[in-house]
Amino acid sequence: MKPGTRVLHTGVEIDKYTGAASIPIYQVSTFNKTDVHSLDEGYIYSRTNNPTREALEEAACRLEYGNKGFAFASGMAAISSVFSIFGSGDHIVACSDIYGGAHEVLTELFPRFGMEVSFVDATDLDAVKKAIRKNTKALYLETPSNPLMRITDLRGACEIARQADLISIVDNTFMTPYLQNPLRLGADIVIHSATKFLGGHSDVTAGIVIVDDDELAGKIAAIQKSFGAVIGPMDAWLVMRGIKTLKVRMEQHEHNAMEIANWIGKQPGIAKVYYPGLKDHPGHHLHKEQSSGFGAVLSFQTNTIGFAKKIMHGIKLPVLGVSLGGVESIMSYPVLMSHASIPQDQKEALGISEDLIRFSVGIEDVEDLIADLEQAMK
Template sequence: MRKKTQLIHGGIFGDDHTGAVSVPIFQVSTYKQDGPGNHRGYEYSRTGNPTRHALEVLIAELESGQRGFAFASGMAATTAVFMLFNQGDHVLVTDDVYGGSFRVITKVLSRFGITATFIDTSNLAEIEKNIQPNTKAIFLESPTNPLLKITDIAEITKIAKKNNLLTIVDNTFATPYWQNPLTLGADIVVHSATKYLGGHSDVVAGLAVVNSEELGEKLHFIQNATGGVLGPQDSWLLLRGIKTLGIRMEEHEYNAHKIAEFLVQHDQVSKVYYPGLVNHPNHEIAKKQARGFGGMISFDVGSGEKAAKVLTSVKYFTLAESLGAVESLISIPALMTHASIPAERRAELGITDGLIRISVGLEDAEDLIEDLTQALNA
């Protein structure tokens, strides 16, 4: 089954009882049992809900995994995955990771004795050099947020397997339509499903997929025990959004390519970060491991003052956090999505005050380019 067909016909299709072509919203907390402990597959909706189950089956199929799990947010999914580790364990993490992931790792999980070293995972030598005796996993983004670095996932997994480590990939930017890390050797994939998978700025959700029944049992135990599950209405919204993921991602990418080429030529822009550009670092690796380059672009205008002027001058780009929706969004990572990362660390990474991140939407590309032109010239 090809991807666009799988998005619509994968998982659980409709409802056998009524013939409905859409999975129903099972707005229920508990389920009648035929006898004490004798239930029909569901007993309590924290443990399992039919609408959420349909979503979990679908995302597992889309990522070519064994089991999927739906959480109340992307951060809930990431946190649950990190709960697989114990006090004293160590994890290697992509250096320009999403600010929320940086925050939970350094400010919350660190209190429970889980430590992390932040490295450039696109540099394989850095991986080998930073593995410690207590290292248990490599957590990476590819492309990263916001500098869109590309890591060779297949090569990372070889290093991980050689050292008995798990490979965990945040696949939010690429989505399962463009990239499937589990087929490249990764063990766990996480998504902020709030973004492209939902696609309409109307749901907050997180997903995780594992490549083995053993990991599935462990993660389900954590999900059930800690309770950060996705509700049935939000699960249904995600099921609906995923059906159009393919056509949306193709249009996002079409627009992003045109805008990236425009930004490269503009004299007010000093640097453009987009994996689809042939001069982007590891562009060839991106071509090899993914079927597309996505709809995220970052570019530097040289100063925080100029960046703020651009953000207040645009008309079709909405000044807001988040990404992956039908409408184009614009932000300054240093002040918004990555504000939780210390300023000196941002400077080391290249997340400057003049760095602007755009999530390219589904508007007409020419309108978006004209909007950016007048904002940059302001």
């Protein structure tokens, strides 16, 4: 089956209890049992298990070619639940320009419980190897990275992790399972902020974790149940509805992003454009080998901070705010938004400068987006 058909026909799109063509929203916290000795059979309590959530978990799992999926209340709940399988004394190697929230929990929250982290430029596999210590337990990656769209060799990095007996974790939010499948490239755990493209309509926060190993699935299931940061049935339903149109949205997003990346690079006052679809992007060929598309997100630097602010305050169509992956375009200012929690010196070292704008290109008619950018730049 081709990917566009798979997002619609996951095999779990029909409700197994009623035949409903849209999985019902089982808005319930507890389930009646007929025998106190059979508590483990069927559904018990929605923090543990819920039919709507289960349908989303199974659909996402199949789209990522995994064995077991888990749905959470947000991408951060998913990320933090995954990190919670590690413990005191464990060390994690993470790629340096990750989402600010992931950076924050790795540097502020988990160190309180004795965990350690090192950040590396994961585009350099030797640097990844060198960062591994005796107590390293996991390698955490985002590719394309956020917000500078650096590309990590997923096969190479996951192989390094495998040889060192580390768990490789990939945040696949930017690409979605429609464009990139990290488990098939050697990763052990895939994470999505389903708030973004999977939901796709800026109307829900959600997170998904997919694994293909039973032991890992058991560990994550235990955290999901005991920590309890689960998605509610209504939100699970919204994400499932979003997934049904993933193919058409991703194709339109990418068409628009490519047009804008090519156009904006030629405009006066634009210093640099970061989009893996551009042939001169340093990771272009590598990205093409591991993904089937380039996605919706691009970043660009202007020559001056003033010009960046002029664009952000002058645009009319895109939402100016945090987040990405909605049908509508969303323009963000990483330095004060997604990456605000990263210390200033580290932001500078990473190139997250004050003239950097991140643009999640929506599915509007691209001519209108270009006209809007043009008027904002004037």
